Amino acid sequence: MVSTWMFQGQKNQFIEDALLKDGKNIIEAYQSNPSAEVGPFVQSFSGLSIYSIQLYDTAGKPLLKENEPMHVEQSTIKKVLDGSIARNLYANGLPMVGVPFVVKGDSYALFLTLDQQTVKQEQASMPWVHAVYILILFIGSFLILIAARYVVNPIVQLTAATKRMAKGTFDSASLPLHRRDEIGQLSVSYHEMAQELAKLDQMRQDFVSSVSHEIQSPLTSIVGFTKALKHKKLSEESRLRYLTIIEEESERLSRLGQNLLQLSYLQQEQHPLKITAYRLDEQLRKVVITLEPLWAEKEIHMDVDLEAITVHADKDQLDQVWINLLHNAIKFTAPQGTIRIQSMEKAHHHIITVTDSGIGIPEEERSHIFEPFHKVDKARSSSVKGNGLGLSIVKQIIDLHQGEIQVSSNLGIGTAFTVTLPRKNQ
Structure with missing residues (x-):
């Protein structure tokens, strides 16, 4: 519809040019045989052409028989009789032109338009053309849908994997890693990133577990021996030994804290x-x-x-x-x-x-x-x-x-x- 609207003007101009050319050919053909009567001569062309033709005399009366009446304004006929070519005219919605025609000093107006029967026959075949267009539309849409799914599905999978990663699940096995296009490269890069993040997450868990273990062990010793010191029936030797252990475990905790701070600072x-x-x-x-x-x-x-x-x-x-x-x-x-x-x-x-x-x-x-x-x-x-x-x-x-x-x-x-x-x- 858009293309028809865009090229409608060019199409009408093309038809008018063709009509003018055929009108001038008819006039030239008559001038090569001026002894023939003008009416029957032009009438013969009307039956052989894809055009509807009408010839008007000086009084503006039509001279030819026609299947479909051609409605032309008298002012337009007079304009052509005066020697001007008439364009941008329409008969029953079809382009029409008027060409001046002089025979033995008498002026005639020759008007040409497309034959309505021919146009109707052409229009009768249009549903088939439209059916082909619709078929092409559906087939093209189906193929585009397949191509779009081929492109979009990996993106959907990547999006789902990204959401899983945001929740702490580093799974990328379902991604299209064997594709050779840009999506395949993106999937491979994502897979490598997921593996590295999984390693970092495991290292983080191990780090937290190790820190907890390293802190809990001396704390347990400190708490245990502190409770033992509360008993009054302890020898001086046992008391000093317990205090020494508490001191050593406290120093161990202090060294751990210093090392953690230094490691964090260096990183x-x-x-x-x-x-x-x-x-x-x-x-x-x-x-x-x-x-x-x-x-x-x-x-x-x-x-x-x-x-x-x-x-x-x-x-x-x-x-x-x-x-x-x-x-x-x-x-x-x-x-x-x-x-x-x-x-x-x-x-x-x-x-x-x-x-x-x-x-x-x-x-x-x-x-x-x-x-x-x-x-x-x-x-x-x-x-x-x-x-x-x-x-x-x-x-x-x-x-x-x-x-x-x-x-x-x-x-x-x-x-x-x-x-x-x-x-x-x-």
Whole structure:
């Protein structure tokens, strides 16, 4: 309907041009045979043409017989008789034109329009055309519906998965992961994000569980021994032993709180480092001397091999790294064992290695030792103190310095931690 309305004017103009052309052809045909009577001559064309033709004389009277009367205003006829071409006329709703026709000095007006019978026949076939249009509409709509569902269904699935994720369910198995188009890429990206979020959620749950366990254990001891101290029939020796345990468990809680605060502080994205230039070898020697009571008590042999190295780093933070690494080495090294500390300078890096002859770390545990509260099973005993946060803090500090830390270990032989720092960290 819109297209018909838009092109109606062009269609009428095209019909008028065709009518004018055929009218001029009739006139030219008569002029080539001027001896014929004009009325019968034009009448013969009326029967052979798809047009309805009427010829008016000087008095404005029609000269031709016609099946359907052609209603033309006398003013229009007079205009054509005066030698003008008439356009933009309509007979029974159909375009019509008038052409002046001069025969032997007499003026005639020749009018042409489309034959109504022919138009009716054409219109009779229109329902079939409309039926085809409707069929095309339904088939096209059906195909578009299928295509739309092919495109929209994955979006619906993604939306449902997003709502499930908002409720804490990280399930993306129903997504179209094997599609090669943009929706498939989006589904794969969503699946990967869901997996990472599931891991983070599991880590969060494990973290909360570990913190609860680490806090509950010393609190239970403190509460239990505090209740025991309320009994008056306690020897002085038992009272001092209970107080000592309460003191140790309180210190354990204090260390846990300090480590949690430090780990949270280090995990902040905008954590500032106080970069200074200082001698790394001197710092390592001071750490060894600071921890001398611990390794001397176990008669551990300390092998220190340090090159003179100047680093640009946060001295206080790296102090914590070396203290934690050396403290762990002392903790898991048997009496009369050996701990070796080495430092060397490469073209672009400083390399520091802390090696012990301790119990070692199982291969399946090595990828998890830098996670908060992770403890190697062999270390889970009352004789070995710790809350599993030391190596997490070490990893955070090394990452902040854009360095790397690696571990290699053999069960029953020992463990080596290798720290690599860039030569200049501005």
